[in-house]
Amino acid sequence: MRDADRPFTGRVALVTGAASGIGRAASLAFAAAGAAVLISDVDxxxxxxxxxxxxTGGGRALFQRADVTEEAAVAALVERIRAEFGTLDYAFNNVGFSWGHGATGLSSDDWSRTVDVCMKAPWLCMKHEVPLMRAGGGGAIVNTSSMAGVAYSPTANIAYSAAKAGVIQMTRYAANAFAADGIRVNCVSPGLTRTAAVEQFLDAEEQRELAAQTQPIGRIVDPSEIADAVMWLCSPGAAMVTGENICVSGGQQAR
Known part of the structure; x- marks a missing residue:
């Protein structure tokens, strides 16, 4: 019987982009709920x-470096899970970054790198995660999109916005494709969130101003609040939720 305070005891989770920010928060949340966690990042x-x-906190976690835009690296990551744990219950495909600016201030290489990280990577992850989940009788996958994929964002470039919109549709497709396997697939779209990536582009005052302008609740999102949404989407409480995009953005809507 599972401890009510650790409902994921005996389960296994994979988190990509887990070295900092949202991925780190989700990794800690999965572990706090009792799951063993395979942490992956290029960092x-x-x-x-x-x-x-x-x-140190008494949980179980392993780290494996992987560039999840490379299929061989993704295959090796999932094989490590198979070898160490035998199964995979939850996957949080959480990578994303962009190069270049605006609609025309990026090169073809900037476009390709951005689309590879933001859209190709979660597709590759699902491609290799699903067979292991299917063999175990099902599971839950959460992909990270962005409010830039839902609404126009002046701070995001055209490639990032297009790729993150693609993640939402890819999630819907996968949710339908794998429903019969007992695999639910959803995504989260963070609003402006306090991460190292955001801090590269905006100082603290700029973050506060942009959050006040775009997020009606009036503040920046904390990574732990994204992790809370991910945990719910993986929980039995979301057993009939699949193909959805959950906006964690303080009320920001498509405009």
Whole structure:
């Protein structure tokens, strides 16, 4: 019987982009709920630190470096889960970044890199996660989109916005394709969130001003609040929720 305070005890979760920000918060949340967590990122130092924090707190976590835009790396990541745990219950496909600016201030390489990280990567992850989940009788996948994929965002470029919109439709497609396998697929669209990536582009005052302008609740989102949405989407409480995009954005709507 599972502890009510640790409802994911005996379960296994994979989190990509887990070395910091939203991925780190989700990794800690999965571990706090009792799941064993495989943490993946290209940032080895940060990823190892998150795994160590979980282990120090009495949880179980492993780190594996992977560039999830490369299929061989994704295949190796899922094979590590198979070898270590035998199954996969939850996957949070949480990578994204952009290069270039606006609609014309980016190169073809900027476009390709952005689309690969934001859209190709979660597709590759699902491609390899689904067979392992199917073999275990089902599971839950959450992809990270963005409010830039829902509404116009002046701080996001055209490639990032298009790719994140693509994640939403890809999630809907996958939800229908894998429903018969007992696999639910949803996505979250964070609003302006306090992450290292945001801090590269906006200082603290700019973050406050933009949040006040775009998010009616009037403040920036904390990574833990995205993690809370991910945890709910993976929980039995969301057993009839699939193909949905959950906006965690303080009320920002498509305009």
């Amino acid at each position: 080895e130092t940060g990823g190892i630190a998150v795994a160590a924090q979980i282990e």
